[in-house]
Amino acid sequence: MELTIDKNILKAYGLTGENINIQQIGSGLINGTYLLTDLSNGKKFVLQHINTNVFTNPEAIADNIAAVADFLQTNFPSYLFPAPLVTNANQRMYLHEGKYWRLMPFVEGTIALDTLSTPKQAFEAAKQFGKLSRLLNKFDSNKLQPTIVGFHDLALRFEQFKKALSKASTAAKDKAVREIETAFVFETILIQYLQLNSNADFPNRVMHHDTKISNALLDKDTFEGVCVIDLDTLMPGKFISDLGDMMRTYLCEFSENEKDLSKITIRVAYFAAMIEGYLSEMGEILTATEKELILFSGKYIIYMQALRFLTDFLNENIYYATTYPEQNLDRAKNQFKLLEELIRNEDQLQQLIDANLVRKQQ
Structure with a gap:
């Protein structure tokens, strides 16, 4: 079944909603996670909504990650820390119909394993x-x-x-x-x-x-x-x-x-x-x-x-x-x-x- 994400969420991050391939990914049991591929240029992003039944204060998550990201960028700028991107309105998350959404860069050439084999x-x-x-x-x-x-x-x-x-x-x-x-x-x-x-x-x-x-x-x-x-x-x-x-x-x-x-x-x-x-x-x-x-x-x-x-x-x-x-x-x-x-x-x-x-x- 083809997945769809409300276009308002995509537009909040500057994505038109057209020519966007959406695929559910990840083995986590808490948050919903999706891989977005912009078919017009090949760029990929990870879109996620936060489960507020588990994380009752999403703002704390956003504040923590932002504080750590600023510290790492200042002191260790070459370190790869895939922090969420800000919206067009410079917000760390996008609130839509009671759900908190965030967009993160996709790290190309990597794999997340579910089990260890070596x-x-x-x-x-x-x-x-x-x-x-x-x-x-x-x-x-x-x-x-x-x-x-x-x-x-x-x-x-x-x-x-x-x-x-x-x-x-x-x-x-x-x-x-x-x-x-x-x-x-x-x-x-x-x-x-x-x-x-x-x-x-x-x-x-x-x-x-x-x-x-x-x-x-x-x-x-x-x-x-x-x-x-x-x-x-x-x-x-x-x-x-x-x-x-x-x-x-x-x-x-x-x-x-x-x-x-x-x-x-x-x-x-x-x-x-x-x-x-x-x-x-x-x-x-x-x-x-x-x-x-x-x-x-x-x-x-x-x-x-x-x-x-x-x-x-x-x-x-x-x-x-x-x-x-x-x-x-x-x-x-x-x-x-x-x-x-x-x-x-x-x-x-x-x-x-x-x-x-x-x-x-x-």
């Missing part, structure tokens, strides 16, 4: 996310607004889990009894997180917060990293958010939807490549405390995601889309297994981290 891809993606953090090291993160309040706040997620548990049906609790027990066993991760928050050597930084492989653009031929995209969650946070999310999504061959838990294992070669790529950019930037928390970042994010899936199951699946009633419970089982695998391989993984840090000091 350690090199893990290296290149991690390097790109690390590079953005390194370039923004001197940027005052207090200038940015949270675009999703409490997004990676583990204490909040644990409280939400306990609240859901207190209200859940007996049937739901019976089905999830082992996962509920596991959630409390790993509460030590929350305790460590709370202790860290008061540590001055564990600073707030500008973090991407959604570092899955599809948010790093790679060269379509060489698979070398080009830049990062999907900047909606660019906001203040801790480095463990970005590195932890990479561990959660890069280290296992299978996603959180895999029900065969025997398949949930750690790909050590991918871990080594990811750490090498990230530390090639951030190795000299991280504080001593942060360097000690590299492996903890994976525990932190994986545990938090397991809690979120378990919470949603106990809440009768009100947040994450499901195709069968126990899918969020299966996802929680999957993530708890991934966490257990990370801990089971901890000694080997920590040795790889230590060796990489030593090389950075030489």
Whole structure:
């Protein structure tokens, strides 16, 4: 079926609406994303509308990206940062019939992968996310607004889990009894997180917060990293958010939807490549405390995601889309297994981290 976009939206960005090919793209589940091709000159753009059910303050997203873009343009003008274009009226977004739209440049010659198939891809993606953090090291993160309040706040997620548990049906609790027990066993991760928050050597930084492989653009031929995209969650946070999310999504061959838990294992070669790529950019930037928390970042994010899936199951699946009633419970089982695998391989993984840090000091 041919896609159409209201011509008023296109005209707001100086596009006539004539001879424009429109194609829906992207694997994201939040915003609607379209590739626009101007058939008269071959120019391509990415058009997107923001899901205001998730991002309740689109202006904060626009302000954050603009502030970071200005900083990068001033200090690192050669860095490719695909910020949204302004409208003919010099607006960062276009509001049409209650929806916020934005137009972004299309980065030619690149590919966004949905899954990793080689350690090199893990290296290149991690390097790109690390590079953005390194370039923004001197940027005052207090200038940015949270675009999703409490997004990676583990204490909040644990409280939400306990609240859901207190209200859940007996049937739901019976089905999830082992996962509920596991959630409390790993509460030590929350305790460590709370202790860290008061540590001055564990600073707030500008973090991407959604570092899955599809948010790093790679060269379509060489698979070398080009830049990062999907900047909606660019906001203040801790480095463990970005590195932890990479561990959660890069280290296992299978996603959180895999029900065969025997398949949930750690790909050590991918871990080594990811750490090498990230530390090639951030190795000299991280504080001593942060360097000690590299492996903890994976525990932190994986545990938090397991809690979120378990919470949603106990809440009768009100947040994450499901195709069968126990899918969020299966996802929680999957993530708890991934966490257990990370801990089971901890000694080997920590040795790889230590060796990489030593090389950075030489």
